[in-house]
Amino acid sequence: xxxxxxxxxxxxxxxxxxxxxxxxxxxxxxxxxxxxxxxxxxxxxxxxxxxxxxxxxxxxxxxxxxxxxxxxxxxxxxxxxxxxxxxxxxxxxxxxxxxxxxxxxxxxxxxxxxxxxxxxxxxxxxxxxxxxxxxxxxxxxxxxxxxxxxxxxxxxxxxxxxxxxxxxxxxxxxxxxxxxxxxxxxxxxxxxxxxxxxxxxxxxxxxxxxxxxxxxxxxxxxxxxxxxxxxxxxxxxxxxxxxxxxxxxxxxxxxxxxxxxxxxxxxxx
Amino acid sequence: xxxxxxxxxxxxxxxxxxxxxxxxxxxxxxxxxxxxxxxxxxxxxxxxxxxxxxxxxxxxxxxxxxxxxxxxxxxxxxxxxxxxxxxxxxxxxxxxxxxxxxxxxxxxxxxxxxxxxxxxxxxxxxxxxxxxxxxxxxxxxxxxxxxxxxxxxxxxxxxxxxxxxxxxxxxxxxxxxxxxxxxxxxxxxxxxxxxxxxxxxxxxxxxxxxxxxxxxxxxxxxxxxxxxxxxxxxxxxxxxxxxxxxxxxxxxxxxxxxxxxxxxxxxxxxxxxxxxxxxxxxxxxxxxxxxxxxxxxxxxxxxxxxxxxxxxxxxxxxxxxxxxxxxxxxxxxxxxxxxxxxxxxxxxxxxxxxxxxxxxxxxxxxxxxxxxxxxxxxxxxxxxxxxxxxxxxxxxxxxxxxxxxxxxxxxxxxxxxxxxxxxxxxxxxxxxxxxxxxxxxxxxxxxxxxxxxxxxxxxxxxxxxxxxxxxx
Numbered sequence: 001x002x003x004x005x006x007x008x009x010x011x012x013x014x015x016x017x018x019x020x021x022x023x024x025x026x027x028x029x030x031x032x033x034x035x036x037x038x039x040x041x042x043x044x045x046x047x048x049x050x051x052x053x054x055x056x057x058x059x060x061x062x063x064x065x066x067x068x069x070x071x072x073x074x075x076x077x078x079x080x081x082x083x084x085x086x087x088x089x090x091x092x093x094x095x096x097x098x099x100x101x102x103x104x105x106x107x108x109x110x111x112x113x114x115x116x117x118x119x120x121x122x123x124x125x126x127x128x129x130x131x132x133x134x135x136x137x138x139x140x141x142x143x144x145x146x147x148x149x150x151x152x153x154x155x156x157x158x159x160x161x162x163x164x165x166x167x168x169x170x171x172x173x174x175x176x177x178x179x180x181x182x183x184x185x186x187x188x189x190x191x192x193x194x195x196x197x198x199x200x201x202x203x204x205x206x207x208x209x210x211x212x213x214x215x216x217x218x219x220x221x222x223x224x225x226x227x228x229x230x231x232x233x234x235x236x237x238x239x240x241x242x243x244x245x246x247x248x249x250x251x252x253x254x255x256x257x258x259x260x261x262x263x264x265x266x267x268x269x
Numbered sequence: 270x271x272x273x274x275x276x277x278x279x280x281x282x283x284x285x286x287x288x289x290x291x292x293x294x295x296x297x298x299x300x301x302x303x304x305x306x307x308x309x310x311x312x313x314x315x316x317x318x319x320x321x322x323x324x325x326x327x328x329x330x331x332x333x334x335x336x337x338x339x340x341x342x343x344x345x346x347x348x349x350x351x352x353x354x355x356x357x358x359x360x361x362x363x364x365x366x367x368x369x370x371x372x373x374x375x376x377x378x379x380x381x382x383x384x385x386x387x388x389x390x391x392x393x394x395x396x397x398x399x400x401x402x403x404x405x406x407x408x409x410x411x412x413x414x415x416x417x418x419x420x421x422x423x424x425x426x427x428x429x430x431x432x433x434x435x436x437x438x439x440x441x442x443x444x445x446x447x448x449x450x451x452x453x454x455x456x457x458x459x460x461x462x463x464x465x466x467x468x469x470x471x472x473x474x475x476x477x478x479x480x481x482x483x484x485x486x487x488x489x490x491x492x493x494x495x496x497x498x499x500x501x502x503x504x505x506x507x508x509x510x511x512x513x514x515x516x517x518x519x520x521x522x523x524x525x526x527x528x529x530x531x532x533x534x535x536x537x538x539x540x541x542x543x544x545x546x547x548x549x550x551x552x553x554x555x556x557x558x559x560x561x562x563x564x565x566x567x568x569x570x571x572x573x574x575x576x577x578x579x580x581x582x583x584x585x586x587x588x589x590x591x592x593x594x595x596x597x598x599x600x601x602x603x604x605x606x607x608x609x610x611x612x613x614x615x616x617x618x619x620x621x622x623x624x625x626x627x628x629x630x631x632x633x634x635x636x637x638x639x640x641x642x643x644x645x646x647x648x649x650x651x652x653x654x655x656x657x658x659x660x661x662x663x664x665x666x667x668x669x670x671x672x673x674x675x676x677x678x679x680x681x682x683x684x685x686x687x688x689x690x691x692x693x694x695x696x697x698x699x700x701x702x703x704x705x706x707x708x709x710x711x712x713x714x715x716x717x718x719x720x721x722x723x724x725x726x727x728x729x730x731x732x733x734x735x736x737x738x739x740x741x
Contacts, residue, residue, distance in 0.1 A: 023549045094388035095388050098390075098393075
């Protein structure tokens with residue numbers, strides 16, 4: 001499936017920002033599963049590009065002239081191989097056994113993981129865990145915030161894709177299965193969710209398998225991968241800091257569509 | 270259980286060892302009131318110089334003087350040469366291990382260290398995977414903690430490869446001794462150490478491929494327990510002392526703000542833990558670091574000393590493998606011994622540890638500074654039981670070692686002079702070559718019978734002498 005992406009992010013500041021710096025993970029990598037036909041990042045000034053610790057393409061944007069707006073536009077076309085279900089990996093998956101602040105399993109998550117997986121450590125068992133977790137955690141925008149931990153969201157029985165993914169990672173790592181966070185885009189027919197999305201990958205039989213907890217999917221047919229990491233903080237599309245600026249208003253606008261149709265979604269904050 | 274201690278000054282028959290005879294003669298000849306007066310003078314001078322440390326967990330959060338003892342710890346030069354060679358060998362192997370671990374991982378493939386032990390370790394840094402460092406050096410500055418058992422054998426207690434501290438006390442203790450007792454230094458040949466700041470600066474400069482790199486010392490700030498040392502070393506080296514907020518990153522390069530405008534920084538001697546270096550890459554709530562620093566580092570535009578991710582090599586659960594690292598990378602036998610260590614993550618070793626808690630020292634694999642450890646022979650049964658519960662709940666977080674007797678050195682106490690337990694931390698610098706100044710920091714446990722020498726636990730310091738063997 002050929003997907004066309006147009007992702008606009010804009011930050012508006014109440015006052016002048018004296019200087020700012022952003023880590024941007026907004027460029028998809030070429031892989032057997034996704035072929036990048038074309039990709040472009042429009043930024044206020046040229047950014048340095050490098051590969052980050054998790055192998056993601058990272059742009060570092062530094063602005064040190066006063067500014068009250070930052071506009072970031074990512075766009076391009078990517079061909080997804082729907083038949084490709086797993087991704088090979090040269091490195092060791094062992095570092096992905098570690099927990100982080102956001103993915104630390106508490107007693108409740110540990111018990112939930114054990115109860116729903118039992119002795120099996122295969123794709124079917126993790127599929128069941130995914131369904132049980134999604135059953136337990138409603139999709140409720142606004143119920144959590146960007147700093148909510150897996151344990152907090154799980155206790156609140158609600159969250160968004162980021163929280164679902166963190167809770168799933170916490171379960172897997174406590175079971176001894178390496179797991180990582182994925183951020184990217186999802187094409188949906190029903191416009192049910194925003195198109196900027198997060199899901200998980202689990203290491204099974206020597207490859208990474210996808211689990212989109214929010215959408216109860218374990219085949220990444222319509223998922224365009226941008227970045228991976230231990231948790232949201234490593235993989236999120238934009239992470240930045242600034243001096244000055246006061247109150248911030250963020251506006252994100254994503255269009256993910258099959259190359260021929262256009263479906264527009266909008267998220268405003 | 271009675272244990273025999275190795276005393277640095279007196280042998281088992283109570284005879285003064287040769288390298289201490291000159292000092293013993295001086296001590297016997299000097300009237301006690303003069304000694305007492307000099308000790309008061311030392312306290313006053315240390316106070317004025319502001320040589321303090323902050324005690325964590327102290328409600329008042331006050332800075333304290335580290336108690337200084339005027340009886341030096343002395344080591345004969347011939348013995349020191351062995352210790353020095355052993356420290357150099359060890360730090361070389363540890364640097365080779367880090368370079369291997371973050372690249373080919375030959376030692377894991379050879380089956381010498383279980384991969385999960387290091388790769389699933391919290392101190393393993395993904396950011397270092399495949400990153401090439403100039404000269405392949407990770408721990409430019411290392412502190413190797415040594416103790417001596419009952420027969421005088423030196424053992425390595427731990428390697429400190431992150432941000433080892435204490436070198437300022439080593440230097441200040443010497444200055445103090447030379448000021449108070451110049452006659453001692455005239456009477457015998459004591460190896461000088463005051464060139465340490467020069468060696469450190471050379472080491473830091475040689476960590477960068479540039480000819481004359483701009484070096485700074487990065488401190489977490491004045492609330493850090495070692496702030497005095499950060500300021501001291503910056504001043505001694507003649508470089509800027511900076512906090513994170515004094516620097517910024519632009520286009521993958523690091524700059525510091527100065528009154529004359531932005532100046533590019535090439536080498537950062539950072540006394541800030543990995544997790545605080547870059548709030549965009551690590552701990553998001555940290556304000557101590559520099560946003561963007563990791564991207565500049567990974568682009569090769571700035572050197573960090575020590576490198577990120579060295580903690581995986583000085584983790585106490587990795588410590589048992591250091592002798593094997595020496596054999597693997599250097600094809601040499603270790604000069605200095607490891608303390609036998611039980612790894613509580615292994616069920617059979619855990620059961621041994623649980624059965625022998627009153628005899629053992631139990632440490633957290635991630636701990637430092639003497640916080641969170643159990644000294645079995647000195648602990649109450651209540652403390653032992655509390656530790657037993659912690660061990661059972663999370664065995665992998667602990668290791669255990671036999672309680673070493675630790676050598677003693679005569680020390681001024683309330684009622685005259687008495688033996689107190691000591692350790693030794695030499696500081697190993699790795700640059701173009703691996704070297705150290707003679708000696709190191711001697712810490713002394715001032716409480717009678719105590720084996721914990723950490724300054725945070727009421728330890729003091731002594732000047733450390735490497736004495737040329739006399740021809741007499």
